[in-house]
Amino acid sequence: MIQTADILPKLFGNKSIVKTMRLFLLNAESSFEMSEVRTRTKSTPAALRSDMTRLRNIGFVKKKTIMKMTPAKTKKGKGTKKKVETWQLNTNFPYLSALKLMLLSDHMINKTEAVKRMRRAGKIKLIVLSGIFLRETEGDRVDVLVVGDKLNRNSLETALRGLESEVGKELSYAIMDSDEFNYRLGMYDKFIRDILDYPHEKLVNKIGV
Helix, strand or coil: CCCHHHHHHHHHCCHHHHHHHHHHHHHCCCCHHHHHHHHHHHCHHHHHHHHHHHHHHHCEEEEEEEEEEEECCCCCCCCCCEEEEEEEEEECCCHHHHHHHHHHCCCCCCCHHHHHHHHHCCCEEEECCCCCHCCCCCCCCCCCEEECCCHHHHHHHHHHHHHHHCCCCCCCCEECCCHHHHEEEEEECCCHHHCCCCEEEEEEEEECC
16 A cells, blocks of 8 residues: 555655755745755755756746855965855745645655664654644744664664655754653653644654653
8 A cells, every 4th residue: 555655756756856845845935056955855966957947847946046155265265255056936836835735744754664764773662743744834843752772873863864855854853762751751841741742643652651
């Protein structure tokens, strides 16, 4: 059975264009150089060129030239300004509202695959999604809470960066071990309560909260 998160890539033609569209939708006021888009979406140069051509042709994105200061070649030297070509969301695109409903839903990621990747980092006891995954694009709520023991933080952060490329936005996340989580839970810690007392989704729950 096809995962819900895999439907959109099939609908739009490929996975990379979905990630690129999310990046612009979630950063409507920002403009990006092609290299930035490629880094944020983890797309190949060829795929990104094709995607950006399609998105420009339909009017989803537009070019914007900005002045950018280049680093000085020596410590005593001064940087120079140069024109840089960037890309920005066209906020007058007629189907923005419809695309936001489709692309910024709670099915932005393949949750089964996300759990599988994070479990490689150690003994995962709890994974909670909130914030952007519940369509909360404003505010300072954490997007992902991961609780576990003997966690390889580098491995876990690599998995989380993979989620960022899927979502199109830098994620706010928290990582803690079981002892810290249980202590803070018992103390009615505001940070924990702000996650658990408001809309959220548990992908893993071996703690029983």
